[in-house]
Amino acid sequence: MPSLSEQVVLITGASAGIGAALAQLLAQRFIGIRLVLAARNVEKLEAIAALCRFAGAEVLAHPTDLEKIEQVEALAQAAIAKFGRVDALVNNAGYGQMGPVELILAVDELSILVPWEDGWHFPLGVYIVPLNLL
Numbered sequence: 001m002p003s004l005s006e007q008v009v010l011i012t013g014a015s016a017g018i019g020a021a022l023a024q025l026l027a028q029r030f031i032g033i034r035l036v037l038a039a040r041n042v043e044k045l046e047a048i049a050a051l052c053r054f055a056g057a058e059v060l061a062h063p064t065d066l067e068k069i070e071q072v073e074a075l076a077q078a079a080i081a082k083f084g085r086v087d088a089l090v091n092n093a094g095y096g097q098m099g100p101v102e103l104i105l106a107v108d109e110l111s112i113l114v115p116w117e118d119g120w121h122f123p124l125g126v127y128i129v130p131l132n133l134l
C-alpha cells in the first residue's frame with residue numbers, strides 16, 4: 001500500500017471538530033498528502049484548508065451540504081477532476097443529539113444515504129447518546 005503522503009483522502013465534516021483535527025494531523029504528518037475537505041461553512045473550511053496547505057498538503061476545499069444529493073455528486077466530480085481518484089473516505093460529517101429519547105427525531109428522518117455511480121454511499125452520520133450513558 002502506498003504511503004499516505006501519496007494518497008488522496010476525502011474528509012467530510014472537515015470544517016470543525018474531529019474532521020478538522022484529522023485533516024491538520026494528516027497534513028502535518030504526511031507531507032504532500034492530497035486532501036479533499038468538505039463541509040457547509042465556507043469560511044471555516046477555507047481556514048482549515050489554509051492550515052493544511054501551510055503544513056504541506058495539496059488541498060481541495062469543496063463546500064458541500066451532504067444532505068443535498070447534487071452537492072454530493074459535485075463533490076465527487078470535483079475530487080476526481082482535481083486529483084483523478086479518491087483513495088480513502090473519512091465519512092465523518094454529522095452531529096449528535098442528546099436528550100430524552102422521546103424528544104429525538106426518528107433516525108429515518110435524519111439519515112441520508114446517497115448512491116454514487118460505482119456504488120459508494122455517503123451516509124450523513126447521526127450519533128445518538130442516551131443521557132444515562134454519559
Ligand SMILES: NC(=O)c1ccc[n+]([C@@H]2O[C@H](COP(=O)([O-])OP(=O)(O)OC[C@H]3O[C@@H](n4cnc5c(N)ncnc54)[C@H](OP(=O)(O)O)[C@@H]3O)[C@@H](O)[C@H]2O)c1
Pocket residue numbers: 012013014015016017018019038039040041042044064065066067092093094095096124125126127
Ligand atoms: N465528539 C464526539 O464525542 C463524538 C462521539 C462519537 C461520534 N461522533 C461523531 O463524529 C463526527 C464528528 O463529530 P465532531 O464532534 O467533530 O462534530 P462537530 O465538531 O460538530 O463537527 C461536525 C462536522 O460535520 C459537518 N457537518 C454537519 N452537518 C453537515 C452536512 N449536512 N453537510 C456537510 N457537513 C456537515 C460540520 O460542518 P459544517 O457545519 O460546516 O457543515 C462539521 O465540520 C460526527 O458524525 C459525530 O456524530 C462524535
